[in-house]
Every structure is written in structure tokens, then in C-alpha cells.
Amino acid sequence: MTDELAHRIAELMPRAKADLAELVAIPSVADPRQYPPEKCRRAAEWVAAAFAEAGLRDVHLEETPDGSHAVVGHRPPPPGAPTVLLYCHYDVQPPLDAAAWASPPFELTERDGRWYGRGAADCKGNIVMHLTALRALGDGVPVGLKLVVEGSEEQGTGGLEEYVPPHAGELHADALLVCDTGNAAVGVPTATTSLRGVTNVVVTVGALKGDMHSGMFGGPAPDALAALIRMLDSLRDAVGGTRIDDLDCTGTWSGVGYDETQFRADAGVLDGVRLTGSGTVADRLWARPAVTVLGIDCPPVVGSAAAVPATARARVSLRVPPGTEARAAQEALIAHLEAAAPWGVLVEVEREGAGAPFRAETGGPAYAALDKAMREVYGKPISFLGQGGSIPLCNVFATAFPAAEIVLMGVEEPRCLIHAPNESVDPGEIEHMAHVEALFLRHFANSART
Structure with missing residues (x-):
């Protein structure tokens, strides 16, 4: 049959x-x-x-x-x-x-x-x-x-x-x-x-009332884009693994693994570029939170002016494994970004949907x-x-x-x-x-x- x-x-x-x-x-x-x-x-x-x-x-x-x-x-x-x-x-x-x-x-x-x-x-x-x-x-x-x-x-x-x-x-x-x-x-x-579940936020940084000439004001004038870069960089540790305060990023996967060589080929990783994070590929992919910067609003290279950016914003995505509540992970992400903001810049965070x-x-x-x-x-x-x-x-x-x-x-x-x-x-x-x-x-x- x-x-x-x-x-x-x-x-x-x-x-x-x-x-x-x-x-x-x-x-x-x-x-x-x-x-x-x-x-x-x-x-x-x-x-x-x-x-x-x-x-x-x-x-x-x-x-x-x-x-x-x-x-x-x-x-x-x-x-x-x-x-x-x-x-x-x-x-x-x-x-x-x-x-x-x-x-x-x-x-x-x-x-x-x-x-x-x-x-x-x-x-x-x-x-x-x-x-x-x-x-x-x-x-x-x-x-x-x-x-x-x-x-x-x-x-x-x-x-x-x-x-x-x-x-x-x-x-x-x-x-x-x-x-x-x-x-x-x-x-x-x-x-x-x-x-994995997913939750997204849009974070906006404000530092000045408007863009200011970098020759006249650059140096002491706080750069909103530089502040945002520091905040986003704080979401990863020295080897590129996700690091968010009050969020467990150490889980392990017990099912079938994912060969690293195969993963590199499947993901199209360029020769000489190292994978980010630690642990097995399966640990990082299926058992731990993973942060991704989906997009940044800032002056484009073509047409950019000699100015200190007054504002900048980014859309940040966080994937969360089973055992982690998506809304709680979203709140941890927001708290981390707010705490990482340098120089007293103003931070606004828009919460998007959260999938468990x-x-x-x-x-x-x-x-x-x-x-x-x-x-x-x-x-x-x-x-x-x-x-x-x-x-x-x-x-x-x-x-x-x-x-x-x-x-x-x-x-x-x-x-x-x-x-x-x-x-x-x-x-x-x-x-x-x-x-x-x-x-x-x-x-x-x-x-x-x-």
C-alpha cells in the first residue's frame, strides 16, 4: 500500500x-x-x-x-x-x-x-x-x-x-x-x-534641539547617533553573544545539533568571519535569547552634512527561547537600553508586539x-x-x-x-x-x- x-x-x-x-x-x-x-x-x-x-x-x-x-x-x-x-x-x-x-x-x-x-x-x-x-x-x-x-x-x-x-x-x-x-x-x-518567541522595540535618542555644525559645536555637543551606537553595542559581550541585564543568556539545547561548518554554509558567513557568541551553534540558535538591530534611522552617507546628529533611532528585535516570557524579556531589553544611555541623552522606547x-x-x-x-x-x-x-x-x-x-x-x-x-x-x-x-x-x- x-x-x-x-x-x-x-x-x-x-x-x-x-x-x-x-x-x-x-x-x-x-x-x-x-x-x-x-x-x-x-x-x-x-x-x-x-x-x-x-x-x-x-x-x-x-x-x-x-x-x-x-x-x-x-x-x-x-x-x-x-x-x-x-x-x-x-x-x-x-x-x-x-x-x-x-x-x-x-x-x-x-x-x-x-x-x-x-x-x-x-x-x-x-x-x-x-x-x-x-x-x-x-x-x-x-x-x-x-x-x-x-x-x-x-x-x-x-x-x-x-x-x-x-x-x-x-x-x-x-x-x-x-x-x-x-x-x-x-x-x-x-x-x-x-x-523562539520574539519581541521588538523602537528606541529613539535625543541629544540636541537640532543638528548642529560639527566644526562649530562638535566635541562638547552630545552626538545622538554616537550615543545610540554605544547603547546598541552594550547588548553584546566581547565575543558577540547577547548580553542583557536581568535576562538569562546561558541556556543549552538537548536535541539534535547543528554542525558549525554546515551552519556557516547555510548562513552564508564570509570566509574569515567568526560566529558570534559561545556554546554550541544549537545553544545559541534555539536555547538562548538573540538580539538583532533590524534598522537604524540616521543621516545617510550620500548627502550627509557636516553636522552633529540631534536624534537617532533604531528598531531592535529580541528572540527568546522557551522558558522565557516574551513580555518580561521586552521589559529587560528596555531597562538595559535606558541604563546604557550615555551623557544623560533622552531615551524614548516604543513597544511593539511580543510573541511567546x-x-x-x-x-x-x-x-x-x-x-x-x-x-x-x-x-x-x-x-x-x-x-x-x-x-x-x-x-x-x-x-x-x-x-x-x-x-x-x-x-x-x-x-x-x-x-x-x-x-x-x-x-x-x-x-x-x-x-x-x-x-x-x-x-x-x-x-x-x-
Whole structure:
């Protein structure tokens, strides 16, 4: 039966490629300042039609509180069978520097055995994975299904997070496949069990009533940009590790590791440049807070004047591991920045949203079914991986469905370069993970009957 299912999925791969090409061609960036919102609507309608054709019922668009549209639908369970919720998102990151792409970002292009295009992996590749698994099963889907395909995940505006609680009854399931992650590497079957939370702040430094001529006033006049640089520099220790007062930055990771050489290659670290921080790569990536300066407002080099800057500001992001409360980490970050401000400069801090970290429970029947499916497809047991990124929706799901098992999996392995130019997906991962998903649905249905 497994061989028959694998054969069906292999036959469906040309259709999977055609579907992904259609989806990638829709620039569904959920930011109306950059892209027309009708593009997201078009992507949502495409997704709704595809899942309706794949056998789900009442597939339709639901407007969420941030104005984006989620695609929802369902398929009733056979008698005595459990229900599984399938999640993914159709919105994508902007392409960033178009000149850095080796092929057009919104045109699926095959190169060196991979399929390139914005969203090819994150997360339109996972949409195609779901569709391929359901098409392979056909009328033989052995469980009930709920579908939620989000439309603003990349923007982090929280539309679906607000939508889920009042609609928990409609979305209730026994297991949730959150397909917005992937394997540790191509061919290494993996479930992500740990996600860092995230919190951002915007810090503004004021030192003068206005920019002043550096020849006449430079020296004694306090430089707001120099003050901000000192404050930001204080967030790291001598080897570049995150250092924030009253925040534990010494955690360790006990799951599968991350080879340093492989990490350097995956992250594109230049030759001769050292990694920052101490401990293992996995410690630093999945078990400890990590601070990043996302942007700075200051005079640009081109057109800059001979003046002492009166103000400067920066947007600072802090990723926090499970075991650390995101809001408490945000307050520690703010207190540290305020305490580090030199020369009595004025400091204003704007708090942005905070997403909690997440840790999955892996001892239930859904994980047992997933391990069995992965062994059959990949010939290896399941590995557990942490992820440095954040999916705040997982905590919303955990609160709404406390008895459900939450599984994070998908097609996004490190070579995909999600969020970066030249994003790609390995078509073999789509094929194999669709096979895993189809087998998982079968095994999970059987576990409910035994």
C-alpha cells in the first residue's frame, strides 16, 4: 500500500510543479504599501479552489481582524476517526533586492535540481505538499480534516491569532499539522519542537534641539547617533553573544545539533568571519535569547552634512527561547537600553508586539504516527529540531486546543533560503513530505481505532 501511495504521489509531481508555478506567479505580499491587496485575494481564491477540488467542503474566505483573508474548509471524519487540522499560509515575504535574484522572483525557475521563486518553500511549497497528499489519498482520506490557510503570517499583524479563539469550536481538531517549517536537511526527517518567541522595540535618542555644525559645536555637543551606537553595542559581550541585564543568556539545547561548518554554509558567513557568541551553534540558535538591530534611522552617507546628529533611532528585535516570557524579556531589553544611555541623552522606547516561545509535547499518538510515517518514507527515525524563528499562532492553538497535539513540519530545509533572495525548494522534499503526510493521516486514524 505504501508503494502504491508513493507511485501515486510520483505521478502527481508534474501537477505539483504546475500548481507551484501558478502560486509563485502571484505576488501575494500582505503589505498594501508595496503590493496591491488584490494579489493576496487572488492567491486566497486560488488556494480555496484547489482545496475544494481536492475534496474539502465549504472552502471559503474568512476576513480576519487585520483585514487579511484566511482560507477555511473542512471534511467530516469517518465514524470513529479523529480530525486533523492542516495549516499553512499563502502570503510571502517581499523579494527584497531584485538584482540579487538569479531568476525572476515571481517566476518558478528550475535550476540545479531545485525550484526557485519567492514562496517556493515558505510557504507555498507546503500548500502544494498538502494538496499532493490529499490528491494521492483521493476518496480514501481516513480522518476528518479542518483547513486554515493564513493570509498575513509574514507581516506578523496577528489576524489569524485573533480569529482563532472565537472560532475554536469550528476549528477544533485532535492533531494540528502546522506546516511552516521543515527538515534539518534534505533527507533528514524532522519535526520542529521548539520555537523562539520574539519581541521588538523602537528606541529613539535625543541629544540636541537640532543638528548642529560639527566644526562649530562638535566635541562638547552630545552626538545622538554616537550615543545610540554605544547603547546598541552594550547588548553584546566581547565575543558577540547577547548580553542583557536581568535576562538569562546561558541556556543549552538537548536535541539534535547543528554542525558549525554546515551552519556557516547555510548562513552564508564570509570566509574569515567568526560566529558570534559561545556554546554550541544549537545553544545559541534555539536555547538562548538573540538580539538583532533590524534598522537604524540616521543621516545617510550620500548627502550627509557636516553636522552633529540631534536624534537617532533604531528598531531592535529580541528572540527568546522557551522558558522565557516574551513580555518580561521586552521589559529587560528596555531597562538595559535606558541604563546604557550615555551623557544623560533622552531615551524614548516604543513597544511593539511580543510573541511567546513554544515547545511541543511529543509523547502522544500523533507523534508516534509521524515517526512511523517518516521511517517508512526516509528509512530513518524522526529527529527533533529547534527553530530560531517564531510562530506566535502555535501558542494560540495550544491555548484553544489544550488536548490536541501540535506538529510542526514541512518542506523548508536550510538550503531553501526562506526570506532571502533566491529562495528555492527541493522538489524531492515536496514529494517525500507529501508521502509522509498521507501516511501520517492513515497511521493516526488507525491509532484512534486501537
